[in-house]
Amino acid sequence: MSGVKARNDKRKQILAAATRVFARKGFYHSKVSEIAAQAGVADGTIYLYFKNKDDLLVQLFEDTMDRILSGVRTALDGCTEIRQKIHLFIAHHLQLVQSDRDLAEIITVELRQSHKFMKEYANPKFGEYLQIFANIVQEGQDLGVIKAEINARVVSRALFGALNELFLYWLMGRGKFTLDEAIRNIDEILLGGLFVEHTSPCHR
Amino acid sequence: MSGVKARNDKRKQILAAATRVFARKGFYHSKVSEIAAQAGVADGTIYLYFKNKDDLLVQLFEDTMDRILSGVRTALDGCTEIRQKIHLFIAHHLQLVQSDRDLAEIITVELRQSHKFMKEYANPKFGEYLQIFANIVQEGQDLGVIKAEINARVVSRALFGALNELFLYWLMGRGKFTLDEAIRNIDEILLGGLFVEHTSPCHR
Amino acid sequence: MSGVKARNDKRKQILAAATRVFARKGFYHSKVSEIAAQAGVADGTIYLYFKNKDDLLVQLFEDTMDRILSGVRTALDGCTEIRQKIHLFIAHHLQLVQSDRDLAEIITVELRQSHKFMKEYANPKFGEYLQIFANIVQEGQDLGVIKAEINARVVSRALFGALNELFLYWLMGRGKFTLDEAIRNIDEILLGGLFVEHTSPCHR
Amino acid sequence: MSGVKARNDKRKQILAAATRVFARKGFYHSKVSEIAAQAGVADGTIYLYFKNKDDLLVQLFEDTMDRILSGVRTALDGCTEIRQKIHLFIAHHLQLVQSDRDLAEIITVELRQSHKFMKEYANPKFGEYLQIFANIVQEGQDLGVIKAEINARVVSRALFGALNELFLYWLMGRGKFTLDEAIRNIDEILLGGLFVEHTSPCHR
DNA sequence: GATGAATGAGCATTCATTCAT
DNA sequence: TATGAATGAATGCTCATTCAT
Structure with missing residues (x-):
């Protein structure tokens, strides 16, 4: 042992x-x-x-994804409200990258380097991670809370990209904003879009 | 000559x-x-x-940004409506990456590789590009069309990250969606958020 | 071990x-x-x-100088007579270069190539070597055996240059003389100059 | 023309x-x-x-030797006394290198670099230069002024090496002496050797 | 298992030389 | 004659990987 x-x-x-x-x-x-x-x-x-230097990066990534996956599942555990779930997912992601910058930088930046990873490495755990968000969206659509015309996979990808880029910006110290502010902005948009007024039926 | x-x-x-x-x-x-x-x-x-191999990448990027910048400015030229401007910006970005995949892949993936680029290279033209979108948001806020509590820079970064990630996903052929569908989804969310109903006063 | x-x-x-x-x-x-x-x-x-190719030459030189230094010190060990010391120094030098032509050629020719060596490399061990001869001259001057108007450092440099050049000439096979003959000539000149008669008081 | x-x-x-x-x-x-x-x-x-880069060095050398040769011949012209001739030769050499340091450095240092020069390039003009000194010695021997046991070619080589090394030492600024002092020392030694007393017949 | 000395394939960059204009 | 853009052979050095101990 x-x-x-x-x-x-x-x-x-x-x-x-x-x-x-x-x-x-x-x-x-x-x-x-x-x-x-x-x-x-x-x-x-x-x-x-x-196995080799590449393997170091792959295993680093997989180990990390394992922790992230169980972390986000725990965070979402017991939460039933769709809006709340979405908020938790986002908050969890940004807290995560904030808590271990080295790790976050690798996931965010370095992982894209090796063609092994982007082109040959299927990356199932990353897919699983995104699927968690996609499932929330799907669930919301099934409940009729989220617009049916939204493609859950597209949105989860887009969300990931947005969060990632925000973190990167913040990391480089060029973004003059806190990650909390970032969360608020993303939440706000997902919740009600960018605009003050919308052409919803109730307006007429 | x-x-x-x-x-x-x-x-x-x-x-x-x-x-x-x-x-x-x-x-x-x-x-x-x-x-x-x-x-x-x-x-x-x-x-x-x-100068050297790195310089090849830098100049490639700068040349490309020049073309992108003038392209998006032309695309937006003459458009006055904020919603329309936002739509055009997004559509232009995705059409662009679609039209030259090699270039798009470099901008999207390779550029993040060299520490030179991410850590030392200030990258003013990329900032200019994002500023165009931030300006549209700001303009919308000045006109009272866009929510005041939105941080224009955060949103433009987030949007860029979202578009970039969608392109990457699409590029790898794993995303089973068209870029047109991506545009619709992003437009939709920015326009009215993810949700069917919102806590707008008119509903009660 | x-x-x-x-x-x-x-x-x-x-x-x-x-x-x-x-x-x-x-x-x-x-x-x-x-x-x-x-x-x-x-x-x-x-x-x-x-460290690099240059370092190879530097260390080659330093290693060699170490051996030369201890060799000449051993050769001079126990010798007290000034004339004898000078003869031994010269003989030792020429025997040395004769015994390892490759090494001698490097010390003599190649070492002067790199600007590193001639301009930046202080070369303390070479100085030490020359100092041994300068000390003999100085000792001779203190004893009143060697002319006081002689500059010991100038003479040791000059002697080194002379021996070096003779070796080089001999090495290229163009000098039709043996190194023994060279020793005799140098000895002779140092001992009594070039000329048969000199303006010494005894002649008049 | x-x-x-x-x-x-x-x-x-x-x-x-x-x-x-x-x-x-x-x-x-x-x-x-x-x-x-x-x-x-x-x-x-x-x-x-x-013809090529090497040729640049060869021609540089040959042009220079031409000037040096005619210079030293002019300097010696009209001088009949052997001791005086020897002094003039030495003084001329050191004045020469002193008057054009760049040139002197090349002749002294750089010329030894290319194997082309040291091993393949016969270098007749340099031989001619040394021959001038050798001829003076020979003439002295014929006149019975210079010791018959001296090998004129060995001595001229040795003298050249000595002067060269002194110049190099002086050039690097490490020799704390003037070239005039160097001339006096060399003259002195050639004239009467290193020692105060010599075993000349008159002493007994 | 652990070591770290040895390996050698791999590659960016330089610069003497050429030649079309 | 003069140019200088283009050439491409040549090489010092790095570093992931191996393997005898």
């Missing part, structure tokens, strides 16, 4: 080191030897736990 | 080749010699027009 | 290969890959022991 | 530029394009006057 635990510890150590290094230097400018040094292991040791 | 023209032609040739190669292989997996071969010039010739 | 020894062995192997290659082709025409091949190691291995 | 003159002017311009650049950067770090720029001509123009 302790062997398995020790193995897991070392794997975590390496992933933690990789997170730090990838976030600071970017995937292509990170050296395996630097990750090894940061993790306090020999270069060769990394290859006992990971 | 022909010297200047020839010079410009060769520069364009190289940028076109770089676009193709970067889009297919990704920046870090693209070899300068392959770009040179594609452009029909010698390796060394590239360095007569560009 | 064996690790340290192995490390030292490999370093020596590489330096020996570098000596051979530099001597035959000259520093600027020597390829790192050729040195690696001669040393029976991979190209990259060289960079585990040396 | 003017064509020939113009041609000669441009050739001189280029050689002057090469002198400056070679002296400052060293032969291998000098770029043909920089020499062209300094000379105010196009890169290609250099190849109308010189």
Whole structure:
């Protein structure tokens, strides 16, 4: 048992080191030897736990998605109101990236680097994550609360892109706004659109 | 005159080749010699027009932004209605990326790769592009058409992220939707939010 | 222990290969890959022991100077007579360059190539070597054996230049003389000048 | 006629530029394009006057040697006394290198760089230069003024090496002596050796 | 399992030289 | 003659990966 635990510890150590290094230097400018040094292991040791440098990024991503998935499920647990669910999903996402910047930067920026990931890597866990939001939307549509003409998958993608970009902007310190303000804005738009008045039947 | 023209032609040739190669292989997996071969010039010739490989990406981006900026300005020219302006901006963006996939992929994916670009490269033209949308929102707020509590910069960033992500999704062929459908969805949400009913005074 | 020894062995192997290659082709025409091949190691291995190609030359020089310094000190050890010391210094120098032509050629010719060496590299060990001769001259002056109007540093530089040039001439096979003959000539001149008669008081 | 003159002017311009650049950067770090720029001509123009970069150094050297040879011959012209001739030769050499440092640096340092020069280039004019000194020594021997056991060629080589090294030392600013002091020291030694007393017959 | 010395494929960049104008 | 844009061969160095210990 302790062997398995020790193995897991070392794997975590390496992933933690990789997170730090990838976030600071970017995937292509990170050296395996630097990750090894940061993790306090020999270069060769990394290859006992990971197939190669790419695998380090894949596993980093999958581990993270696991945590994110269980986190968002817990957050949504017990919530029944659709509007509330949507708010929680958004808030959870931004709190998440805020709580671990290194990790967030990798998910947001570095992951797009390797063609392995964007073109060859199917990325089922990311799909699962988006599906959670899509399911909320679908549920809302089934309940008649959300407009039927909305495509749930399109909206979840769009939402993810919006949140991601906002985080990136905030991360670079160029966006002069808080993530709380970002949440409020996104909530507001999803709730009632951009405009003050709308051509709803009640107006006539 | 022909010297200047020839010079410009060769520069364009190289940028076109770089676009193709970067889009297919990704920046870090693209070899300068392959770009040179594609452009029909010698390796060394590239360095007569560009400082280095990175510069190729920067100039590619700047050239493209110039075209995008003038394109969107032309598209918006003569349009006065705020809702219409917003629609045009969105439609223009998606038509643009649709019309040149290689270019779009670079702008969307590859540009985020180099730390040079994301961390050190200030990227004023991209800011200008977003500012166009932010200005429309601001104008709408001044006219009282758009909600005052919306932060124009946050919304323009979020919109860009949403459009970008949708394009990426569509590009990978995994999104089973057309870009037209994407436009409709985004329009719809911005116009009236996600929900069928809203807590507008008229309903009670 | 064996690790340290192995490390030292490999370093020596590489330096020996570098000596051979530099001597035959000259520093600027020597390829790192050729040195690696001669040393029976991979190209990259060289960079585990040396910072870069220049460093190879610097360390080659410093290692050699260490050996030369201890050699000449040993040779002079126990010798008290000034004339004898001077003779030993000269003889030692020429025997040295004669015993390892490759090394001698590098010290003599190649070292002057890189501006790093001539302009930026302070070269303290070479100074130490010359100082040994300067000290002998100084000692002779203190004892009243050597002319007081002689500048010890000027003479040691001049002597070094003379010996060096003679070696070079001999090396190229154009000088039709032996190094022994060279020693005799230099000795003779230092001892009593070029001329048969001198304006010494005893002549009148 | 003017064509020939113009041609000669441009050739001189280029050689002057090469002198400056070679002296400052060293032969291998000098770029043909920089020499062209300094000379105010196009890169290609250099190849109308010189076979290649090496040829630039060869011709630079040969032109210089021509001037040096006629200079030293003029200096010695009319002088009959052997001791005086030797003094003049030495003084002329050091005045020469002092008067044009760039040129002197090339002759002294850069010329040794290219294996072309040291190993393949016979360098007859340099031999001629040394021969002038050797002839003086020979003449002295024939007159019975200079020791018969001296090898004239060895001595002239040695003298050249000594003067060269002194100049180099002085050039680098590390030798805290004037070239005049250097001349006095060399003169003194050649005249009467290093030592105060010698085992000349008169002493017993 | 762990190490880290050794490997060697891979590649951006330089620059002497050419040649069409 | 003169130009200078174009060439493309040449090479130092990096770093992911391996494997003997």
